[in-house]
Amino acid sequence: MRSALYVPGNAPDKLAKALDRGADELIVDLEDAVPPGGKDDARRTVAEWLGSLGPRAAPRLWVRINPGEEGLVDIAAVASSAVAGFCAAKTESVGRLVQLDGALRRKEQEIGLQGGTFGLVPLVESAAAVHAAPLLARGPRVVRLQLGEADLCADTGIEPGPDERELLYARSRVVLASAAAGIGPPMAPVSTDFRDLDRLRASTRALRRLGFRGRACIHPAQLDVVHEVFTPSPAELDRARDLVGRYERARAAGEGVCLDDAGRLVDEAVVRSARRVLAQTGAPPPGTF
Numbered sequence: 001m002r003s004a005l006y007v008p009g010n011a012p013d014k015l016a017k018a019l020d021r022g023a024d025e026l027i028v029d030l031e032d033a034v035p036p037g038g039k040d041d042a043r044r045t046v047a048e049w050l051g052s053l054g055p056r057a058a059p060r061l062w063v064r065i066n067p068g069e070e071g072l073v074d075i076a077a078v079a080s081s082a083v084a085g086f087c088a089a090k091t092e093s094v095g096r097l098v099q100l101d102g103a104l105r106r107k108e109q110e111i112g113l114q115g116g117t118f119g120l121v122p123l124v125e126s127a128a129a130v131h132a133a134p135l136l137a138r139g140p141r142v143v144r145l146q147l148g149e150a151d152l153c154a155d156t157g158i159e160p161g162p163d164e165r166e167l168l169y170a171r172s173r174v175v176l177a178s179a180a181a182g183i184g185p186p187m188a189p190v191s192t193d194f195r196d197l198d199r200l201r202a203s204t205r206a207l208r209r210l211g212f213r214g215r216a217c218i219h220p221a222q223l224d225v226v227h228e229v230f231t232p233s234p235a236e237l238d239r240a241r242d243l244v245g246r247y248e249r250a251r252a253a254g255e256g257v258c259l260d261d262a263g264r265l266v267d268e269a270v271v272r273s274a275r276r277v278l279a280q281t282g283a284p285p286p287g288t289f
Contacts, residue, residue: 001025001060002230003223004187004216008033009063010042015049021220022227025060030074031067031089039070043077053082060084062121067091072103079107085119087146092128097139104141119143121187125151130170137174137181144184145174146216150192164203168210175211188212194219204229213280232277240274247271 005023007014009030018026028049034042046063053061064087065074075086088100097120104118120141124133125148137145149167152158160166174186188207191200200222204215208229215226232240247266250258257267 009046029064050082087121091122101140126155133177137177146187147189149189185213188215190216240277243274
């Protein structure tokens with residue numbers, strides 16, 4: 001998924017428009033976007049909205065739940081067949097994921113859903129969470145990690161500069177933890193300056209180079225830029241098809257490697273990257289046209 005747009009759970013007008021904004025996924029927020037005194041009203045608003053939708057293919061819907069006991073209350077109030085799963089704010093331990101897994105299992109039984117229907121996305125937002133990332137990535141129901149850098153900076157005292165190199169360790173750690181666990185690539189953190197689209201493009205390209213394949217957004221204006229960066233260009237697709245085709249022909253001829261159109265060596269590792277590019281758009285491999 002290239003994009004996940006946050007939508008405040010206490011804003012019925014924004015919820016009503018959210019499905020048509022063009023995001024690949026929506027994250028309905030019951031945590032930071034909702035003041036402490038408005039949690040119950042937000043839960044009722046979100047539950048009513050979700051109840052009007054039913055199961056959906058796109059955009060996929062997630063709910064960001066609160067840490068602690070409030071998160072369990074969130075699940076009890078809003079879990080429905082319209083929801084793909086829950087983004088667990090400020091997750092720092094596998095024990096928390098086990099607790100959420102139990103709550104989700106009970107809710108699935110209650111509303112007649114198959115066990116394991118709901119996924120979990122731990123939000124990595126503290127120093128403890130960054131260090132626990134390899135364990136969190138292997139937790140029950142976890143489909144991907146998501147990095148929350150505003151909270152991480154507040155927790156650690158990190159002050160990112162223009163190129164954000166100060167966040168390189170945390171970003172790389174969640175990417176590597178995800179790959180090692182065999183789950184999906186992590187969702188990149190939001191950019192809070194939704195008016196500076198040039199800066200958004202530059203930082204999103206840097207995140208893509210690090211291994212992220214999608215980014216959370218706080219404003220619909222960010223979606224086009226994020227989609228542009230995370231959608232392979234026609235030239236990238238052509239090159240990927242060419243590499244896979246050359247390699248398959250070499251394999252058929254009994255060779256383990258081949259050369260690309262510039263005379264560079266192509267082996268299985270290079271082709272794996274090419275196949276990943278094709279998989280991003282569902283493009284068929286060579287020989288299936």
